[in-house]
Amino acid sequence: MSLIISTYDNAAALRLSLLGVRAQSRPPDEIVIADDGSAQATAALLRQPEFAGLPIRHAWHPDRGWRKSKVMNLAIALTTGEYLVGMDGDCIPRRDFVASHLRHARPRMFLSGPLIRVPAAVHRGFTDQEILDSTVFAPQRLEVRWPAAARHRRQLGPGRLEPWLNLVSWRPCVLMGGNFSLWRSDAIAVNGFDESFVYGKEDRELGVRLRNAGIASRWLKYSLIVLHLDHPRSWVDLDRYREQRRRLRRLWFSGTTWITPGIDTAQARAAAECG
Numbered sequence: 001m002s003l004i005i006s007t008y009d010n011a012a013a014l015r016l017s018l019l020g021v022r023a024q025s026r027p028p029d030e031i032v033i034a035d036d037g038s039a040q041a042t043a044a045l046l047r048q049p050e051f052a053g054l055p056i057r058h059a060w061h062p063d064r065g066w067r068k069s070k071v072m073n074l075a076i077a078l079t080t081g082e083y084l085v086g087m088d089g090d091c092i093p094r095r096d097f098v099a100s101h102l103r104h105a106r107p108r109m110f111l112s113g114p115l116i117r118v119p120a121a122v123h124r125g126f127t128d129q130e131i132l133d134s135t136v137f138a139p140q141r142l143e144v145r146w147p148a149a150a151r152h153r154r155q156l157g158p159g160r161l162e163p164w165l166n167l168v169s170w171r172p173c174v175l176m177g178g179n180f181s182l183w184r185s186d187a188i189a190v191n192g193f194d195e196s197f198v199y200g201k202e203d204r205e206l207g208v209r210l211r212n213a214g215i216a217s218r219w220l221k222y223s224l225i226v227l228h229l230d231h232p233r234s235w236v237d238l239d240r241y242r243e244q245r246r247r248l249r250r251l252w253f254s255g256t257t258w259i260t261p262g263i264d265t266a267q268a269r270a271a272a273e274c275g
Contacts, residue, residue: 001028001029001081001082001083001084001085001098001101001102002028002029002030002031002032002079002080002081002083002084002085002184003021003028003030003031003032003084003085003086003087003098004031004032004034004072004075004076004079004084004085004086004087005017005018005021005031005032005033005034005086005087005088005089006034006035006036006068006071006072006075006086006087006088006089006177007033007034007035007036007038007042007088007089007090008035008036008037008038008063008068008089009037009038009039009041009042010038010089010090011038011041011042011044011045013089013090013229013231014033014042014045014089014090015045016092016123016126016131016229017087017088017089017090017091017092017093018045018051018054019050019092019128019131019132020091020092020093020094020097020131020226021054021093022050022051022053022054022132023095023131023132023133023134024093024095024096024097024098024099025095025096025098025099026096026098026099026102027098028055028081028085028098029055029081030055030056030057030079030080030081031054031055031056031057032056032057032058032059032075032078032079033046033056033057033058033059033060033075033089034059034068034071034072034074034075035058035059035060035061035071036061036063036066036067036068036070036071037060037061037062037063037064037067037071038060038063039063042058043058043060046058057078059071059074059075059078061074065198066198066199067195067198068177068193068199068202069193069194069195069196069197069198069202070193070195070266072086072177072192072193073192073193073195073261073262073263073266074266076184076187076188076192076263076266077263077266077267079184081184082183082184082185083101083102083105083181083182083183083184084181084182084183084184084187085097085098085101085102085180085181086177086178086179086180086181087178087179087180087226088115088177088178088179088228090228090229090231091115091178091179091226091227091228091229092126092131092136092226092227092229093225093226094134094137094156094158094225094226094227095134095137096158096223097224097225097226100220100223100224100225101181101224103223104218104220104223104224105181105183106216106218107183108183108186108214108215108216109182109215109216109217109218110175110180110181110182110183110186110207110210110215110216110217110218111180111181111182111217111218111219111220111224112173112174112175112176112179112180112207112217112218112219112220112224113176113179113180113219113220113221113223113224113225113226114155114176114179114221114224114225114226115176115178115179115226115228116152116155116156116225116226116227116228117228117230118146118149118227118228118229118230119146119230120229120230120231122142122145122146123227123229123230125145136227137156137157137225137227138156138157139152139153139156139157142156154222155221155222155225156225158222158223162222162223165221165222166220166221166222166223169219169221169222170218170219171218171219172211172216172217172218172219173207173217173218173219174203174204174207174208174217175203175204175206175207175210175217176203176204177202177203178203178226178228179224179226180203181224182210182215186210186213186215187206187263188263189213189257190206190209190210190213190257190258190259190262191258191259191260191262191263191264192206192262192263192266193205193206193262194206194209194259194262195259195261195262196259197244197247198237198240198244199237199240199241200237200240200241200244200245201241201244201245201247201248202244204248205244205247205248205251208248208251208252209251209256209257209258209259210257212251212254212255212256212257213257
């Protein structure tokens with residue numbers, strides 16, 4: 001399996017994400033960093049000795065505005081795993097994150113899970129050791145810093161009720177770019193992300209085309225757990241966001257599955273842009 005981590009100019013958050021990857025009970029076979037044009041701090045981070053044991057590949061292209069969909073296609077083109085797990089580089093995965101995605105994987109199905117959004121005033125106090133030993137997910141400790149964490153108590157730590165909670169909360173889902181997984185062959189069958197989408201619904205757009213292609217979906221509220229290091233979103237263009245939401249609604253009824261350019265041209269672009 002291949003883990004794809006998307007990032008842009010936030011080496012501090014990416015470092016915490018990678019510490020969470022180091023703590024995984026089932027390590028990924030490879031990690032591809034989908035980097036939407038970060039400055040040198042990200043590349044320098046990936047060369048640090050603390051991550052020398054991780055099988056990291058760095059998919060980067062120049063910063064020409066918000067082009068996450070494009071670099072995600074590049075990252076998928078560079079993967080070698082049969083199964084792809086994706087998350088954002090400002091998320092800390094629970095110790096069983098990779099193992100849970102693999103345990104719940106089914107043919108012709110994609111999965112998504114929640115982002116537990118932790119306020120900046122809380123996550124700035126996380127220590128490396130708390131992430132490496134997964135105590136950032138201990139409800140009693142987290143609630144001391146953040147009382148609102150009490151509403152996530154059953155999600156934070158795996159327990160005996162987890163299979164039953166997943167069953168009673170079962171539903172199909174949209175694809176959440178911060179926490180998803182799918183078969184590489186299914187991603188290739190629809191040619192990956194639509195590069196004409198900028199911020200807003202670009203992940204859901206892929207999920208709609210997958211479902212148009214007959215790929216089922218499942219939301220796992222209690223198994224696929226990450227802590228999202230919450231932050232302001234100054235780049236959001238509300239008018240464009242609304243237009244993309246309208247495009248998404250039309251897509252539901254069009255039956256469209258394939259878009260271009262996508263994964264099919266990503267390798268050629270890699271040669272031209274990345275060297």
